[in-house]
Amino acid sequence: MEDDYFIASDLAGSLKTLGAEVVGLVASAEDAIEKVIGGGFDLAALDVGLLDGMTFEVAQALRTKSIPFVFITGYSSDVIPAAYADVPRLEKPCTIAELVRHIGVLCRSEQPE
Template sequence: MDQFGLTGRYVLVLEDDYFIASEVSQALQNSGANIIGPFGSEASAITAINRTPPDLAILDLNLGAGQTFAAARALRKEGIPFFFLTGYDQWAIPPEFRDIPLLEKPVGLTQVVRTVDMLLDNGAARLH
């Protein structure tokens, strides 16, 4: 996966499944990214976003206590691009976030890294 140029980029990972969080983080690190997290709770992720804003974030929708979109709202407020990595389909996304890319689990790690690279490269993911 070293064909992706993520060197020096900071990616926040919000995922409560230890194995998925580890695999995603390792794949991104192998591509040169610096990982913020991974975090298993939105509160921890939001604290990190406020302290050290990432270049991009990857968010799971359900962190064990049902769906919540506080981290997504915090990222949008700061103009930080993100995407959802979840077992849920598009129907679970509220209308305010339907423009955000969604990768459905299970997904290959190369696709995750490719999505990070694409969103960071094209700048179109910067949100208002």
């Protein structure tokens, strides 16, 4: 979920090359909420600022559906509410290696013990 098409497209392409299934690019919080409600994905990379505002409502929807996510943002950690202090935060520009590492951690934390 990223409002800059080129960043979203680059990340999606890199993830697909590594074998991930990318179910869509979303640029607005409104569209992101619809995507979360529709489901069909296991985790999300979420920019803090989308075309129509901040994405903390999207983050709450993801939490409600138990879908893990990572923030990828240019905003400082001060902008992120304390309720999301446990969510991994990657600073833009991040590398695909950083994103993949965090995705791996999120996937492992979702495995039953």
